[in-house]
Amino acid sequence: MADLVFCEPTELYNILNQASKLSRLTEPNYLCLLDVRPKREYDEGHLITALRVKKKKNQYLIPESVDLECVKYCVVYDSNTNNLDLHMRDICLKEDDEDGDADGEHQKCSHIQEFLPGPAVEFGQFLTDFTRQPVNVLKGGYEFFSGMYHFLRTQKIIWMPQELDEIQPYPIEIIPGRVFLGDFRQANDPKIHKDLKIKAHVNISMESTPFFVDDPDRLLHVQIEDVPEAALLPYFRRICHFMEIHLYLGSIILVFSTRGISRSSAALVAFLMHNKEATLKRSWAHVKKCKANMRPNRGLVTQLSEWEKTILGDYITDISEPIY
Known part of the structure; x- marks a missing residue:
């Protein structure tokens, strides 16, 4: 099992901008950048080359195009995770009303607080069973990184090899x-x-x-x-x-x-x-x-x-x- 570690924004910035004659993003096994935010947020903007992580029956799915065993850098981010510890969430538990009606129209909601990992940490922990290199969780998430490096945001989802060849890395x-x-x-x-x-x-x-x-x-x-x-x-x-x-x-x-x-x-x-x-x-x-x-x-x-x-x-x- 690989380790789960924090990745500072400057580290991801440098990973994204490594180059020889061409950007290293052209290499299929160089970087796997995974976005675990909701689809709406991903569509509004995500980091360059990031893949959206989907869920099926509340279970995370690994993108089919990724061979995690061979990837040099695996980086996961959500909106704003700032630590690898658990944090508190407000959970709504639906209960039937006094008439026993469970059709959804007459249910009431009671709230409890539960300590759970953030989405990036939760998915990162899941990925450690499939990678050889450490799984990196981006500190501060998309909100902090995109605030520092707004020019690395995009709405582009599919990257053709020629388009990756044309990427001009930053210093x-x-x-x-x-x-x-x-x-x-x-x-x-x-x-x-x-x-x-x-x-x-x-x-x-x-x-x-x-x-x-x-x-x-x-x-x-x-x-x-x-x-x-x-x-x-x-x-x-x-x-x-x-x-x-x-x-x-x-x-x-x-x-x-x-x-x-x-x-x-x-x-x-x-x-x-x-x-x-x-x-x-x-x-x-x-x-x-x-x-x-x-x-x-x-x-x-x-x-x-x-x-x-x-x-x-x-x-x-x-x-x-x-x-x-």
Whole structure:
């Protein structure tokens, strides 16, 4: 039996936006996102690619198109579940009236209170018998998630393979609501800037974007090539200082490079080491948890090790062993 765990909204956001050349939502066994709200609410709006869970004779039905044993992520959500514990519901018990009439017209209702799991928890517990990976219950449910990421709502029910291929992922969220990691395409997309409310750029590529041109207060452009011998270490302190100022001001920052895999990932690892006074290994693990295909080149790994010594006074992470 698999475990039942909570999934924070930022975790689901990042799951939905993982990509290589295409969105990972194109992979049939990557994500099973299940909506246990009533049909009316589902039809009004649901999360992208979510399947509605149906009931028959008060029993949940698993969608036929899903092979739960092979799914990497199984996420269930209802309207607003906030914990995995039981919560109180008001139950109406219908009773016959004094004449014994049970046709429904002369029944009276007495109310009792009973502790029951929420719909997402109830269905999630049911699913743990069928999955190998943990079943995730979305914390805050649809209401909270859609309030944070309204642009991931849809009324679309059936997705053709070509439509999944055309999905354009959003930047990955490294610090919830504050710092995002993206690529050059995302950095040039006005819709992404509007949806995420991006107010500052850290551009670690040779290319330029049309945003924040001639505004050094909101644009830090570090022009280095994507090669192992490129020197990013001399810029780490400046990057950290720029980002800390914008976090203090409440700005939302997009850090990006051409593909968003090597140079920008290294910059964010360096920032977390500085900001949290954390080891290279711990900071790396956080960025990799958010963006699964992050992979700074070997030259940048060596420079991050030097940065660790600068920040913490010693080489703590053993980079002779793979930390990927």
